[in-house]
Amino acid sequence: MQPVMTGEEVMSLLDKVFPQIHQDGRVHEILSISSGTAVMRFTANERHLRPGGTVSGPALMTLVDFAAYVVILGHIGPQALAVTTNLNINFLRKPEPGPLIATCRLIKLGKRLAVVECGITGEGHDDLVAHATATYSIPPR
Amino acid sequence: MQPVMTGEEVMSLLDKVFPQIHQDGRVHEILSISSGTAVMRFTANERHLRPGGTVSGPALMTLVDFAAYVVILGHIGPQALAVTTNLNINFLRKPEPGPLIATCRLIKLGKRLAVVECGITGEGHDDLVAHATATYSIPPR
Amino acid sequence: MQPVMTGEEVMSLLDKVFPQIHQDGRVHEILSISSGTAVMRFTANERHLRPGGTVSGPALMTLVDFAAYVVILGHIGPQALAVTTNLNINFLRKPEPGPLIATCRLIKLGKRLAVVECGITGEGHDDLVAHATATYSIPPR
Amino acid sequence: MQPVMTGEEVMSLLDKVFPQIHQDGRVHEILSISSGTAVMRFTANERHLRPGGTVSGPALMTLVDFAAYVVILGHIGPQALAVTTNLNINFLRKPEPGPLIATCRLIKLGKRLAVVECGITGEGHDDLVAHATATYSIPPR
Numbered sequence: 001m002q003p004v005m006t007g008e009e010v011m012s013l014l015d016k017v018f019p020q021i022h023q024d025g026r027v028h029e030i031l032s033i034s035s036g037t038a039v040m041r042f043t044a045n046e047r048h049l050r051p052g053g054t055v056s057g058p059a060l061m062t063l064v065d066f067a068a069y070v071v072i073l074g075h076i077g078p079q080a081l082a083v084t085t086n087l088n089i090n091f092l093r094k095p096e097p098g099p100l101i102a103t104c105r106l107i108k109l110g111k112r113l114a115v116v117e118c119g120i121t122g123e124g125h126d127d128l129v130a131h132a133t134a135t136y137s138i139p140p141r
Numbered sequence: 142m143q144p145v146m147t148g149e150e151v152m153s154l155l156d157k158v159f160p161q162i163h164q165d166g167r168v169h170e171i172l173s174i175s176s177g178t179a180v181m182r183f184t185a186n187e188r189h190l191r192p193g194g195t196v197s198g199p200a201l202m203t204l205v206d207f208a209a210y211v212v213i214l215g216h217i218g219p220q221a222l223a224v225t226t227n228l229n230i231n232f233l234r235k236p237e238p239g240p241l242i243a244t245c246r247l248i249k250l251g252k253r254l255a256v257v258e259c260g261i262t263g264e265g266h267d268d269l270v271a272h273a274t275a276t277y278s279i280p281p282r
Numbered sequence: 283m284q285p286v287m288t289g290e291e292v293m294s295l296l297d298k299v300f301p302q303i304h305q306d307g308r309v310h311e312i313l314s315i316s317s318g319t320a321v322m323r324f325t326a327n328e329r330h331l332r333p334g335g336t337v338s339g340p341a342l343m344t345l346v347d348f349a350a351y352v353v354i355l356g357h358i359g360p361q362a363l364a365v366t367t368n369l370n371i372n373f374l375r376k377p378e379p380g381p382l383i384a385t386c387r388l389i390k391l392g393k394r395l396a397v398v399e400c401g402i403t404g405e406g407h408d409d410l411v412a413h414a415t416a417t418y419s420i421p422p423r
Numbered sequence: 424m425q426p427v428m429t430g431e432e433v434m435s436l437l438d439k440v441f442p443q444i445h446q447d448g449r450v451h452e453i454l455s456i457s458s459g460t461a462v463m464r465f466t467a468n469e470r471h472l473r474p475g476g477t478v479s480g481p482a483l484m485t486l487v488d489f490a491a492y493v494v495i496l497g498h499i500g501p502q503a504l505a506v507t508t509n510l511n512i513n514f515l516r517k518p519e520p521g522p523l524i525a526t527c528r529l530i531k532l533g534k535r536l537a538v539v540e541c542g543i544t545g546e547g548h549d550d551l552v553a554h555a556t557a558t559y560s561i562p563p564r
Contacts, residue, residue, distance in 0.1 A: 020197075023188055047164055056161075057206050057225045062199040084198045085395065086368055086417060088229040088511045090538050090556060092531040107542075107551050108515040112394060113367060113419065115513050117540075117554060119530075128530050131540060133513055133554065135368060135417075137395065226536065227509055227558060229370045231397050231415055233390040248401075248410050249374040253535060254508065254560065256372050258399075258413060260389075269389050272399060274372060274413065276509060276558075278536065305470055329446055339507045340485040347480050366480045370511040 001036040001106060003074045010073050021066065024048070028066055031101075038071035041123065042100045055095050060120060060130045064089060067102040068116040068134040075109055082114060082136035089132035096122040100129065112138055142177040142247060144215045151214050162207065165189070169207055172242075179212035182264065183241045196236050201261060201271050205230060208243040209257040209275040216250060223255060223277035230273035237263040241270065253279055283318040283388060285356045292355050303348065306330075310348055313383075320353035323405065324382045337377050342402060342412050346371060349384040350398040350416040357391055364396060364418035371414035378404040382411065394420055424459040424529060426497045433496050444489065447471070451489055454524075461494035464546065465523045478518050483543060483553045487512060490525040491539040491557040498532055505537060505559035512555035522546040535561055 005013070007030035014021060021028065024047055031039040040063070048059035065084060072082050101123050108115040113135055120130040146154070148171035155162055162169065165188050172180040181204070189200035206225060213223050242264050249256040254276055261271040287295070289312035296303055303310065306329050313321040322345065330341035347366060354364050383405050390397040395417055402412045428436070430453035437444060444451065447470050454462040463486070471482035488507060495505050524546050531538040536558055543553040 018191070020188065020190070047161065049161070050159070057228070058199060058203040061202045061206075061228070065198050065202075084232050086229070086231050087198070087202070088227070088370060088556070090227050090530070090558065091225050092538060107513070107554050115515060115554070131530050131538070131556065133511070133556065135513065229415070229511060231389070231417065233397060248372070248413050256374060256413070272389050272397070272415065274370070274415065276372065300473070302470065302472070329443065331443070332441070339488050339510070340481060343484045343488075343510070344481040347484075366514050368511070368513050369480070369484070370509070372509050373507050 001075060001109060003033045003035065004077045005033065005074045007031065007033045007038070007070075007074070010070050013073065013078050028063070030070055033071065033074035036071075036075070036106045038067060038074055038104050040067040040070060040102045042102065044100070053097050055100065057091060060091065061087065061089055063100065063102050063120065064118050064130070064132040064134060067104045067118055068136070071104040071106055071116055072109075072114045072136055075106060076114070076138065082138050084134060085137045086135040087132060088134070089130055091130050092128050095129040096125060099123040114138055142216060142250060144174045144176065145218045146174065146215045148172065148174045148179070148211075148215070151211050154214065154219050169204070171211055174212065174215035177212075177216070177247045179208060179215055179245050181208040181211060181243045183243065185241070194238050196241065198232060201232065202228065202230055204241065204243050204261065205259050205271070205273040205275060208245045208259055209277070212245040212247055212257055213250075213255045213277055216247060217255070217279065223279050225275060226278045227276040228273060229275070230271055232271050233269050236270040237266060240264040255279055283357060283391060285315045285317065286359045287315065287356045289313065289315045289320070289356070292352050295355065295360050310345065312352055315353065315356035318353075318357070318388045320349060320356055320386050322349040322352060322384045324384065326382070335379050337382065339373060342373065343369065343371055345382065345384050345402065346400050346412070346414040346416060349386045349400055350418070353386040353388055353398055354391075354396045354418055357388060358396070358420065364420050366416060367419045368417040369414060370416070371412055373412050374410050377411040378407060381405040396420055424498060424532060426456045426458065427500045428456065428497045430454065430456045430461070430497070433493050436496065436501050451486070453493055456494065456497035459494075459498070459529045461490060461497055461527050463490040463493060463525045465525065467523070476520050478523065480514060483514065484510065484512055486523065486525050486543065487541050487553070487555040487557060490527045490541055491559070494527040494529055494539055495532075495537045495559055498529060499537070499561065505561050507557060508560045509558040510555060511557070512553055514553050515551050518552040519545040519548060523552065537561055
């Protein structure tokens with residue numbers, strides 16, 4: 001499964017179509033899109049933290065939704081507007097302070113549905129902070 | 142299953158413990174907590190909208206996580222710090238413009254786990270915009 | 283949302299198309315199909331029990347998958363062959379001995395996807411033994 | 424994360440404690456248990472097939488539940504009786520005829536909860552037939 005857009009192309013598309021993703025600053029970066037996967041880095045700011053410095057659940061869910069969307073766009077191209085139909089997330093451990101890395105993998109890319117599996121770790125750490133699967137509906141092209 | 146805190150008590154607890162829930166303004170209100178259920182109203186602002194005026198997926202997930210937390214706190218009381226362990230959400234329809242209502246129901250309140258089912262509708266509408274279940278781990282008391 | 287088939291019609295369709303659903307005997311009955319819902323009764327036999335008389339997890343998942351299929355067929359009619367794409371289940375309590383009742387509700391019936399919410403209780407009991415949501419893909423007609 | 428039981432030890436424990444897992448014959452084999460993972464092979468028989476020779480959804484869910492249980496037992500040992508609290512499965516592709524391989528990975532092994540991620544493929548194939556996550560509650564020891 002080969003990507004049809006680079007990370008730069010996907011981000012510059014999103015900058016135009018979803019400028020509000022940057023409303024908290026450029027906290028989400030696309031590190032890479034390669035065969036069937038995408039990797040993003042998320043640098044939490046005050047908005048995303050709970051007392052004690054833990055990244056909030058909604059910030060993790062937003063990261064999953066974003067990164068899953070990126071891996072799909074990267075493999076189906078800019079014409080398609082996928083919408084999330086299901087997202088299931090397990091919160092596994094309190095993240096260490098510092099940036100988080102989301103690695104998402106397309107486990108199905110059909111004509112109508114795409115399914116993505118994502119793991120989130122602290123940057124430089126192996127243990128999963130959260131794990132999620134998400135399904136997107138792909139409109140007829 | 143009778144609540145042990147009112148909506149006002151839960152909100153004033155959250156105001157102290159999680160002041161950042163109001164970082165976008167007072168967009169989330171607790172309308173009621175009664176036997177096994179809680180009802181919240183969410184009034185989206187610019188931050189929560191997608192082009193076309195649709196409320197974003199992350200805003201809906203944040204609403205579910207918040208409302209599920211409210212129904213649990215309302216029934217176990219202020220001493221307990223439940224943490225989300227799993228959240229599963231189905232996005233069903235584009236919401237109409239206007240406030241959203243989340244109705245959450247405790248379907249299990251055990252010693253260690255609480256499970257909540259939530260439906261989200263447009264205020265004054267019957268059709269579900271999203272439906273979710275969420276599990277919280279309740280620390281030993 | 284009005285059904286287009288009765289419970290008898292759905293069961294006699296399934297008898298023809300999926301005769302193997304009865305391989306353990308007629309353990310699943312359709313009690314009713316009405317606007318947007320279906321109710322089934324499941325009477326476990328030895329195959330479905332764990333030591334201690336508890337109904338097994340797989341038997342509960344089979345019941346959900348079956349009952350969700352029934353409510354969909356009952357509302358889209360015999361021509362369509364829906365396939366399960368996602369099933370999420372929370373196991374809440376050990377069921378009491380005796381028959382189980384599954385009540386499934388269509389929370390979305392779109393052209394391409396149907397989403398169903400199901401609760402399982404012991405017959406004559408209120409507490410949920412399990413709660414599930416399931417998504418089915420509906421092929422183009 | 425090192426296992427504390429071999430595949431043979433887990434299977435012989437299950438033979439004693441859950442003899443009914445073999446009610447359809449020895450269709451489930453444990454191929455290996457190693458650091459954090461377990462691999463099982465499932466050879467469907469007539470009971471598990473749909474018209475056209477496809478393995479049924481319930482048979483896939485049973486396989487996931489079984490294999491997830493095996494990886495947990497293999498890492499916590501025989502004294503503990505974990506129970507499934509949540510299972511989420513995405514059905515991705517029709518399996519090819521022939522045995523299926525389930526590969527399950529412990530993504531969290533806490534004191535109270537274990538979370539497992541499982542992929543199912545046809546034996547000798549790479550494409551996922553189904554993907555699941557499951558949570559087990561581990562009773563106090």
